[in-house]
Amino acid sequence: MAGTNGKQKTARDMILSMGVIVLVAGVIYLFIPHDDSPPDLKPVDYRVELLTARRAASYPVAAPEGLPAAWKATSVRYEGDEFDAWHLGFHDPEGEYVAVEQSTQRRPVFVDERTKGSRETGKTEKIDGRTWTRYEGGRYDALVLEGTKGSTTVVTGTASFAQLAKMADALRTK
Numbered sequence: 001m002a003g004t005n006g007k008q009k010t011a012r013d014m015i016l017s018m019g020v021i022v023l024v025a026g027v028i029y030l031f032i033p034h035d036d037s038p039p040d041l042k043p044v045d046y047r048v049e050l051l052t053a054r055r056a057a058s059y060p061v062a063a064p065e066g067l068p069a070a071w072k073a074t075s076v077r078y079e080g081d082e083f084d085a086w087h088l089g090f091h092d093p094e095g096e097y098v099a100v101e102q103s104t105q106r107r108p109v110f111v112d113e114r115t116k117g118s119r120e121t122g123k124t125e126k127i128d129g130r131t132w133t134r135y136e137g138g139r140y141d142a143l144v145l146e147g148t149k150g151s152t153t154v155v156t157g158t159a160s161f162a163q164l165a166k167m168a169d170a171l172r173t174k
Helices: 002-031 047-056 107-114 161-170
Strands: 062-064 072-079 085-091 097-103 119-127 130-136 141-145 152-157 171-173
Touching: 047 072, 062 085, 062 097, 097 107, 097 161, 107 141, 107 152, 119 141, 119 161, 130 161, 141 161, 152 161, 161 171
Parallel strands: none
Antiparallel strands: 062 171, 072 085, 085 097, 097 152, 119 130, 130 141, 141 152
């Protein structure tokens, strides 16, 4: 019977050790700061890239004018290697993503890539005198400008169609 007393002490010691480990882990968790708020996004100044793109592109490059300060530009790039491609990304006041995309790439391929596979709905809307076609998808929705030759303009992102329309309405070319 002497052997069972040793097994009981081993089990008791193991349970006590686990209790100490859980207690120490809990204390460490309490003292580590936790910030569950989304990170503060640093706005990007896109003026230089916009001027460069407007000089280099074979089409009129669009950028928003007059948007409220709550719209933060977060990404910008112009690529002129394979296709003239302009990208300008924003976070809207509701925290959603909105991007202006333009390119000379073949329209169906470009729209599919930039809208993450969204599909044309057949619905159109007039925004600032221009016709835009709605696309809906699992990740992104989009508005695609109709009637442009030589390039395609897309306003896309996770934002609502109302926010996408605000961006489309603010777009100007120079």
